[in-house]
Amino acid sequence: MSLVSDTFRSRELLANLTRREISGKYKRTALGQLWSLVNPLAQMVIFWAVFSFVIRIKPAPGDPSGLDIFAVWLLCGLLPWAFFANVVNNGMASLVSNENLIKKVWFPRLVLPVSSTLAVVVSWAIEMAVLTVVLVVVGGRPLVWLPLVVVAMALLALFSLGVGLMFAVLNVYFRDTQHFIGILMQAWFYATPVIYPVSYVAKVSGETGALFGSVTLYDLYRLNPMERFLEVFRTLLYDNRWPPLDSTLAAFGWAAAALALGLWVFSRHQRRLAEVL
Amino acid sequence: MNAAVSVEGVSKRFRVYHERNQTLKSAIMRRRRAVYEDFWALRDVSFEIPAGRTFALVGDNGSGKSTLLKTLAQILYPDEGTVRVNGRVAALLEVGSGFHPELSGRENVYLNGSILGMTRTEIERKFDDIVGFSGVEDFIDQPVKNYSSGMYVRLGFSVAINVDPEILLVDEVLAVGDAAFQDKCAEKFADFRREGRTVVVVSHSMPSLRAMADQVAWLDHGSLVRTGDAGTVLEEYLDSTRQGVRVDESGRVRWGSGEARIDRVDVVSGGRTTDVVRSLAPVTLRVHYTADEAIPNPVFGLAIESHDGVYLWANNTRDQGWHTPRIAGSGVLECQVPALALQPGGFSVLASVVDETTTHVYDYLRDAARFQVTHGDLHESGGFVALDGRWSAPGEGAS
Numbered sequence: 001m002s003l004v005s006d007t008f009r010s011r012e013l014l015a016n017l018t019r020r021e022i023s024g025k026y027k028r029t030a031l032g033q034l035w036s037l038v039n040p041l042a043q044m045v046i047f048w049a050v051f052s053f054v055i056r057i058k059p060a061p062g063d064p065s066g067l068d069i070f071a072v073w074l075l076c077g078l079l080p081w082a083f084f085a086n087v088v089n090n091g092m093a094s095l096v097s098n099e100n101l102i103k104k105v106w107f108p109r110l111v112l113p114v115s116s117t118l119a120v121v122v123s124w125a126i127e128m129a130v131l132t133v134v135l136v137v138v139g140g141r142p143l144v145w146l147p148l149v150v151v152a153m154a155l156l157a158l159f160s161l162g163v164g165l166m167f168a169v170l171n172v173y174f175r176d177t178q179h180f181i182g183i184l185m186q187a188w189f190y191a192t193p194v195i196y197p198v199s200y201v202a203k204v205s206g207e208t209g210a211l212f213g214s215v216t217l218y219d220l221y222r223l224n225p226m227e228r229f230l231e232v233f234r235t236l237l238y239d240n241r242w243p244p245l246d247s248t249l250a251a252f253g254w255a256a257a258a259l260a261l262g263l264w265v266f267s268r269h270q271r272r273l274a275e276v277l
Numbered sequence: 278m279n280a281a282v283s284v285e286g287v288s289k290r291f292r293v294y295h296e297r298n299q300t301l302k303s304a305i306m307r308r309r310r311a312v313y314e315d316f317w318a319l320r321d322v323s324f325e326i327p328a329g330r331t332f333a334l335v336g337d338n339g340s341g342k343s344t345l346l347k348t349l350a351q352i353l354y355p356d357e358g359t360v361r362v363n364g365r366v367a368a369l370l371e372v373g374s375g376f377h378p379e380l381s382g383r384e385n386v387y388l389n390g391s392i393l394g395m396t397r398t399e400i401e402r403k404f405d406d407i408v409g410f411s412g413v414e415d416f417i418d419q420p421v422k423n424y425s426s427g428m429y430v431r432l433g434f435s436v437a438i439n440v441d442p443e444i445l446l447v448d449e450v451l452a453v454g455d456a457a458f459q460d461k462c463a464e465k466f467a468d469f470r471r472e473g474r475t476v477v478v479v480s481h482s483m484p485s486l487r488a489m490a491d492q493v494a495w496l497d498h499g500s501l502v503r504t505g506d507a508g509t510v511l512e513e514y515l516d517s518t519r520q521g522v523r524v525d526e527s528g529r530v531r532w533g534s535g536e537a538r539i540d541r542v543d544v545v546s547g548g549r550t551t552d553v554v555r556s557l558a559p560v561t562l563r564v565h566y567t568a569d570e571a572i573p574n575p576v577f578g579l580a581i582e583s584h585d586g587v588y589l590w591a592n593n594t595r596d597q598g599w600h601t602p603r604i605a606g607s608g609v610l611e612c613q614v615p616a617l618a619l620q621p622g623g624f625s626v627l628a629s630v631v632d633e634t635t636t637h638v639y640d641y642l643r644d645a646a647r648f649q650v651t652h653g654d655l656h657e658s659g660g661f662v663a664l665d666g667r668w669s670a671p672g673e674g675a676s
Contacts, residue, residue: 010391012391016388019384020388023380101375105352107394274347
């Protein structure tokens, strides 16, 4: 596919744009790169305060790790979710905000959303490294699972890029997209077991029974790709065991599908970007 | 001869939106994206640009020349036809696009260089050239948002021109920076041409096009009017755009509103009107004019072109501080040249009379006079200008 090989050929440009994104973002701030850690941590503290004191949510202890710390459990899901949300948001804006570049210079357009994704990957990798240290400190054994975590991270990155690509193109045609995405991401956040365990949904679903035929609420719930990704991350990091096969395959499938669809949409529209922007 | 660029039957259509739906609401309400009309910015344009030539695209505003240039740069894609480009292309459509204001000049050179397709090693190799050319050495580690607009543009231009392309596309960016920087740019373009690279330029500046271009494509409302030799096509294009262009009874091309007219210009040398002048001899250009009505503060101008149309010299009364308060009826003005610094060859004199702001042309006469320059005492070997250079060997007692 020429789209991908063109982008690979401009890997230096990719590296430079990624660097621009990273170092430009925190220029002239006292904390600099630390800000990328502050945000998820602050979010964690807020959720932890609300959901372990006020709305007492109690996820099952890690099995077999035995971990039983809500804040850590929360982080294991919150960091991948925040990564996904950031990639989609930044990727969506990547074409519109580089309008002047697209109109004046030829280069593989795919470089823009990919570099914005890579910039988020870098800060996410730092966050995940910190999380790993925390897990070790509180008595988990995440280190042996790290290679698999990296694979899962790669899959989630590809999935997020694919989704971001579609919205990036859509946003060029309809600037409403960015506002719509704000609402969509909020709904998606609550439809994903970030701040509550999946077992709560299973319980509600069991009480309601089948919705139509043999399809239950739980079956529908599990169609959410992010639910699968979060399950993979939590079993690897919090429980320290092999993730269930079906969710692993689902993660592969979703990543491949989203990326293929994203690239297809992007390749169909990239030539016209300079005109419609 | 290989074509550096070949354009075959290229058409480009834009949609002119009457009501463009850039919001989802309007798209859904009308159940379609927009109401539009097609507008053909380019229509079936074909030509070839031979390698190693400087090729100009001319035409009025909206003629499609910038669209065509963007099509050559692969920023826009033709709806019909093909553009084939043989060689590495760099486009100077806007300089400094992609600079990040918070990053330093140095970081931006690397960033911008890679956007324009340079590799890291290439940029490292040329870094000193780029910075030296731009003249912002002292500020290279400052964030570019602290740069003056001139510095910003100069740095952007320096990166772009050092891309080392085989084909360079230029859109009106020759007019950046101060006079000294423009000279540097002109020199760089001259180097490009000498090295046999292809330059495609869009410009409104006729003097620079006359000086640079070998070949010209003239576009009008998206269609190709003519391609050919720069000298001919540029004149034809210019003649078509001048108001009141006409050929007078002696076959001379002139234009202008006509309240005052240049009757003729005499070339006076050695005390008599002549058409043969010795190189480095004193010469007087005597301008005969007639004003049908009283004209306050007119400005008279003279210019010399070589026989092949190279613009060599110009001079007007305003710049010289020679003030004519008012003209009416016929009269004569003289411009004295102490030594005609021209090499042997054929030359033509252009004369004009314009208003004091130099924006309104009363009369502009091409070929107001023609003259030949002969060797005289000059012993130089070629070119246009006579500098009367002398050789010596310092240290060997030469006087």
